[in-house]
Amino acid sequence: MLYMKSRGDHKLKVEIKKLENINMLNDAMFKAVFRSVEARKMVATFLSRITGIEESILEKAEYQGGELVKNNIKEKGKVSDIIVKIQDDNKIILEMNQFVSNYIFEKNMSYAFTMFAETIPLRAKRYPYVYLINLDNFNKFKTKEGILHFKIRDEYGHIETEHYQSIHLILENIIDEKYNGDKEIKKTVEFLKKNNLEEMKKEYGSDEKYMAAVRRVEDLSTDPNFIGYYDEKEAIQQDLDDMWETGYDEGEKKGLEQGIKTEKIEIAKKLIEMDGIEKASLITGLSIEELQKIKEDK
Numbered sequence: 001m002l003y004m005k006s007r008g009d010h011k012l013k014v015e016i017k018k019l020e021n022i023n024m025l026n027d028a029m030f031k032a033v034f035r036s037v038e039a040r041k042m043v044a045t046f047l048s049r050i051t052g053i054e055e056s057i058l059e060k061a062e063y064q065g066g067e068l069v070k071n072n073i074k075e076k077g078k079v080s081d082i083i084v085k086i087q088d089d090n091k092i093i094l095e096m097n098q099f100v101s102n103y104i105f106e107k108n109m110s111y112a113f114t115m116f117a118e119t120i121p122l123r124a125k126r127y128p129y130v131y132l133i134n135l136d137n138f139n140k141f142k143t144k145e146g147i148l149h150f151k152i153r154d155e156y157g158h159i160e161t162e163h164y165q166s167i168h169l170i171l172e173n174i175i176d177e178k179y180n181g182d183k184e185i186k187k188t189v190e191f192l193k194k195n196n197l198e199e200m201k202k203e204y205g206s207d208e209k210y211m212a213a214v215r216r217v218e219d220l221s222t223d224p225n226f227i228g229y230y231d232e233k234e235a236i237q238q239d240l241d242d243m244w245e246t247g248y249d250e251g252e253k254k255g256l257e258q259g260i261k262t263e264k265i266e267i268a269k270k271l272i273e274m275d276g277i278e279k280a281s282l283i284t285g286l287s288i289e290e291l292q293k294i295k296e297d298k
Contacts, residue, residue: 019221019230024192025137028233030096031081032220035063039213046188047084047092050147050167051131061086089128100138108132109166132166135192139170146174146181197221268294 023029033039044058062085082094095108112132141148150166173179174189191210194200197218204210220226268280268291277291286294 017222017224017227019197019227021195022197022217022221023195023234024217025096025098026230026233027081027096027098028226028230029217029220030192031065032226033213033216034082034094035065036213036216038216041209042188042191042213045184045209047133049182049185050133050169051092053086053090057086058084090130091128092131092133095132095134097134097136097138100136100140105134105140105166108134112164112166127163130164132164134166134168135171135189136168137171139172141168141170143170144173146170146176146179147185265294 024033034043040059040063041055043063044055044061047053047058048055064083064085065079065081080093081096084092084094086092093108093112097104097108109132112130146169148168148170150168151164169185169189171189171193174181174186175193179186187210191200191204191213194203197214200214200217201211204214220230265286268286272280272291272295277288277295280286280291281288
């Protein structure tokens with residue numbers, strides 16, 4: 001792409017790099033678009049259809065990313081793709097899973113438990129809700145469903161808490177012509193699967209909610225700073241996922257499981273002080289005996 005830049009009596013041809021093939025599932029692109037003000041109405045509608053939260057509330061929410069609190073100074077950084085902070089400390093965590101990886105869901109769940117622990121204030125009159133929404137560009141569950149809802153259950157199958165939900169959107173199933181679920185969810189997923197800006201303009205030209213997001217994509221596609229970041233993410237993403245596939249050993253899996261258990265304990269400590277051991281057991285799934293020991297060790 002060329003444009004003319006004047007310098008005195010001279011005109012210089014300056015070449016601007018432009019993204020020709022756009023991967024909306026690229027970590028950088030997904031976060032830059034879905035966090036943006038331009039795409040807010042599109043994203044609010046999408047999340048509302050998934051969670052049941054009112055669109056007006058989601059439009060006013062705070063969309064951000066960033067590092068979550070670590071359990072100790074030696075722990076690796078935990079960064080979630082998008083965190084949507086809603087009123088009353090309720091939160092939505094959005095994770096774009098472009099490639100399948102060993103224990104990727106456990107990793108995301110560990111992040112969600114960290115967020116859940118952070119959002120329980122002492123002496124709270126109510127508990128916040130945390131929704132973990134995984135956008136899966138693969139079908140690891142071998143399901144024909146488009147959307148899967150999971151709740152934390154104990155070894156007997158009883159639901160441990162209603163305040164945490166893990167939701168998986170199986171992208172390939174949602175865009176399938178046989179999908180008979182929510183049309184607005186399907187439309188947003190189809191938007192994410194587009195890879196050509198001109199096709200986007202043609203497809204969504206009459207829908208201002210989506211065209212605002214398309215304009216954001218167009219701006220990013222010619223932003224040299226963003227393009228460098230985008231290219232870097234494209235180059236290393238597959239390498240990172242290959243590393244997860246080949247280098248994520250059993251010890252690391254146990255570490256994740258221990259991390260989730262640690263988050264439950266942190267939640268339990270707050271709940272014991274607020275509502276007692278029985279309520280803490282109901283919310284976290286930890287046994288009365290475990291919680292009694294936690295209380296004694298405080």
